[in-house]
Amino acid sequence: MSVRIAAALVQVMAFCALSTFANAADKAPRSGIEYASAELRAMQADDFANPGMLWVARGEKLWNAPAGRDRRSCAGCHGAAEKSLRGAATRYPQTDRASGRFLNLEGRINQCRSERQDAGVLSYESEELLALTAYVAHQSRGLPVAVVIEDSDRERLTRGREIYYRRQGQMNLACTHCHEQNAGKRLLAETISEGHGNAYPIYRLEWQTAGSLHRRLRACYFGIRAERPPFGSDDLLNLELFLADRAKGLTVETPGVRR
Amino acid sequence: MVARVQLPASCRAGEIITVRLVIQHPMETGFRYDVRGNRVEKNVISQLTCRYNEVEIFRAEMGSGIAANPFLQFHTIARQSGDLVFEWVDDRGVRGEERARLLVTEA
Numbered sequence: 001m002s003v004r005i006a007a008a009l010v011q012v013m014a015f016c017a018l019s020t021f022a023n024a025a026d027k028a029p030r031s032g033i034e035y036a037s038a039e040l041r042a043m044q045a046d047d048f049a050n051p052g053m054l055w056v057a058r059g060e061k062l063w064n065a066p067a068g069r070d071r072r073s074c075a076g077c078h079g080a081a082e083k084s085l086r087g088a089a090t091r092y093p094q095t096d097r098a099s100g101r102f103l104n105l106e107g108r109i110n111q112c113r114s115e116r117q118d119a120g121v122l123s124y125e126s127e128e129l130l131a132l133t134a135y136v137a138h139q140s141r142g143l144p145v146a147v148v149i150e151d152s153d154r155e156r157l158t159r160g161r162e163i164y165y166r167r168q169g170q171m172n173l174a175c176t177h178c179h180e181q182n183a184g185k186r187l188l189a190e191t192i193s194e195g196h197g198n199a200y201p202i203y204r205l206e207w208q209t210a211g212s213l214h215r216r217l218r219a220c221y222f223g224i225r226a227e228r229p230p231f232g233s234d235d236l237l238n239l240e241l242f243l244a245d246r247a248k249g250l251t252v253e254t255p256g257v258r259r
Numbered sequence: 260m261v262a263r264v265q266l267p268a269s270c271r272a273g274e275i276i277t278v279r280l281v282i283q284h285p286m287e288t289g290f291r292y293d294v295r296g297n298r299v300e301k302n303v304i305s306q307l308t309c310r311y312n313e314v315e316i317f318r319a320e321m322g323s324g325i326a327a328n329p330f331l332q333f334h335t336i337a338r339q340s341g342d343l344v345f346e347w348v349d350d351r352g353v354r355g356e357e358r359a360r361l362l363v364t365e366a
Contacts, residue, residue: 054283208327
């Protein structure tokens with residue numbers, strides 16, 4: 001895919017140079033699913049046909065399964081996720097008050113596993129972490145993204161915004177060039193979306209599996225031929241915070257389905 | 260390996276019902292190469308059967324052309340209440356089973 005996408009990105013670059021810079025940030029955000037085909041929208045809307053629900057189902061099993069030295073399950077502390085974690089995912093990423101660490105949902109799950117369950121950390125993109133993240137985020141489906149920017153997070157938000165608007169990679173493109181200035185237009189067979197993170201983890205047809213927001217962000221870095229930050233790195237977390245702030249007003253769709 | 264089955268909540272005897280099944284499986288085609296250039300061994304769900312009250316009503320033989328996490332849908336006629344038992348095996352010999360209860364009310 002890389003060569004053809006790269007060629008198309010060159011066209012977008014040329015287009016960017018010509019187009020007047022309409023500011024999409026002033027408009028109400030539109031979820032990526034609104035840019036998808038009718039078939040894809042139907043697949044996401046049908047809880048059985050949506051392949052992401054397999055990860056949610058797996059996550060529910062893991063939620064109730066004893067883990068770690070004390071054989072304690074997530075449900076052992078949190079109880080039924082439908083009640084206790086309703087809305088939790090809408091407030092991530094956030095700073096953990098006790099440790100001062102900045103965590104996204106994956107980070108929070110791993111913190112719980114290592115500190116409270118003594119069960120060890122799950123690696124990014126492992127089936128278990130994807131399943132648990134999908135299950136927890138799914139409990140917030142239909143609720144608006146409501147990330148709270150604390151004073152301690154201001155710097156991270158600023159850094160995330162800087163990444164979003166900074167040209168980088170061999171293509172010399174910033175996120176904004178595709179996802180704000182050209183959202184809704186075509187990149188070969190793809191329709192460019194606004195790049196919101198409200199449906200993650202998603203089932204992506206190109207991947208033939210579920211994946212995290214960080215995997216998708218790294219795919220964009222690859223597309224513009226920039227160096228990819230590691231999973232869970234500060235750069236991606238800051239960008240995730242900026243994206244969450246930018247996606248306020250959209251509802252959580254987890255598990256989303258995308259091309 | 261997670262699988263999900265969808266049946267109507269209830270149905271009448273003689274009614275044509277839709278049965279849906281989705282299985283979490285990579286359905287590795289055998290045509291792909293990993294980052295080191297080694298071929299990834301083919302691994303697909305090659306055999307799948309569905310029995311309804313111990314009678315086989317559906318069989319699928321899948322190959323490389325089927326996408327990951329296969330989603331199968333077929334129709335059958337509801338006779339009496341009972342279990343639908345799905346069994347499958349992939350190229351590595353890993354077996355899976357999922358069952359669902361069909362509730363049939365008299366017509």
